[in-house]
Amino acid sequence: MTARTVAEHFDAWAARYDAEIHDQVPRYDEIHDTVVQLLSLRPPHRVLDLGTGTGMTALRILEALPEAKVVGLDVSHEMLDRARQRLRAHRRRVQLRTANIAAPDLDGLYDAIVSVLAIHHLWADEKRHLFSRLWDHLSPGGILVVADAFQHASSRLLELYDYPRPEDPHEAEHDHLDTAYDHLAWLIAAGFASVDVAWKYEDVGVLVAWKADRR
Numbered sequence: 755m756t757a758r759t760v761a762e763h764f765d766a767w768a769a770r771y772d773a774e775i776h777d778q779v780p781r782y783d784e785i786h787d788t789v790v791q792l793l794s795l796r797p798p799h800r801v802l803d804l805g806t807g808t809g810m811t812a813l814r815i816l817e818a819l820p821e822a823k824v825v826g827l828d829v830s831h832e833m834l835d836r837a838r839q840r841l842r843a844h845r846r847r848v849q850l851r852t853a854n855i856a857a858p859d860l861d862g863l864y865d866a867i868v869s870v871l872a873i874h875h876l877w878a879d880e881k882r883h884l885f886s887r888l889w890d891h892l893s894p895g896g897i898l899v900v901a902d903a904f905q906h907a908s909s910r911l912l913e914l915y916d917y918p919r920p921e922d923p924h925e926a927e928h929d930h931l932d933t934a935y936d937h938l939a940w941l942i943a944a945g946f947a948s949v950d951v952a953w954k955y956e957d958v959g960v961l962v963a964w965k966a967d968r969r
């Protein structure tokens with residue numbers, strides 16, 4: 755097997771992604787419901803979406819939050835091409851950019867930063883570094899929502915879980931799962947004032963972290 759970059763992997767998957775993701779990730783729509791509900795607690799104006807993919811998360815945010823403008827970053831041109839088509843009705847409120855979220859070129863402040871099923875493609879050190887960078891680019895009181903797959907904390911949990919394991923070897927090659935607990939600890943170390951697990955089903959969960967309001 756020839757190693758593929760993550761961009762090559764998602765470029766190759768892009769045409770089938772929307773048809774397959776619901777089978778691969780149980781409760782994919784419920785994950786998005788939770789992301790939108792969390793953002794709706796304090797409707798954001800500027801939203802950053804890391805690993806935009808084919809644009810489902812951005813679409814849900816743009817439809818639910820009419821004041822929101824979304825900047826979407828992704829390393830795969832093919833995934834972003836599909837996002838561009840999906841989001842064309844909202845094009846005045848969306849900017850899509852090719853970028854590596856392990857070392858993103860960020861500017862300005864966002865009221866909300868979200869990432870759905872993308873950060874598990876980074877290594878642990880990259881995740882930790884990314885969370886610190888994101889803290890710098892959130893406005894006071896801003897929210898970070900990380901919806902992703904997490905490593906189970908104990909293999910005993912596998913007896914309860916029925917989460918589908920990737921069959922494509924290229925997919926497993928680009929999955930670097932860490933526990934939900936590790937993510938929460940890194941978020942606290944990055945400076946977030948409060949962190950929580952807002953939703954979880956088997957190995958997939960939605961973590962939320964708030965930056966303190968300015969006093």
Ligand SMILES: C[S@@+](CC[C@H](N)C(=O)[O-])C[C@H]1O[C@@H](n2cnc3c(N)ncnc32)[C@H](O)[C@@H]1O
Nearest residue numbers: 764805807828829830833854855870871872875
């Ligand atoms: C499983 S898809 C999730 C897409 C979308 N967020 C969704 O919920 O359907 C993962 C996405 O993350 C992107 N991605 C993976 N690693 C990345 C990186 N280092 N920088 C930018 N994007 C990355 C992939 O190209 C892909 O579009």
